[in-house]
Amino acid sequence: MTLFAVRYTYDDRTDVRDAVRPEHRAWLAGLADAGALLGSGPFADDAAAGALLVLRAQDEEAVRALLRQDPFAREGLVAATEVRTWQLVLGPWAAAD
Numbered sequence: 001m002t003l004f005a006v007r008y009t010y011d012d013r014t015d016v017r018d019a020v021r022p023e024h025r026a027w028l029a030g031l032a033d034a035g036a037l038l039g040s041g042p043f044a045d046d047a048a049a050g051a052l053l054v055l056r057a058q059d060e061e062a063v064r065a066l067l068r069q070d071p072f073a074r075e076g077l078v079a080a081t082e083v084r085t086w087q088l089v090l091g092p093w094a095a096a097d
Helices: 014-033 060-068 092-096
Strands: 002-010 037-042 050-057 078-086
Touching (some): 050 060
């Protein structure tokens, strides 16, 4: 499996994002339980700006298929998505790969 770093950039509808967040986090927890999500969270310096997700998948299309299921994506809250293949060299996640 390949690792991917995904950067979400959110739109400015914080009220809708706040309302959908519990469903979004439950969706993420399901991905983590399935072993597809290694980590996720908002950027600490500007949480409203976006988030980083680290995912394990067969290929980029599989990542994008997962991301289309995100409640945030369904509600149009993700203004931009950047998917990058990530080559992990060191760290605790390296042992899991």
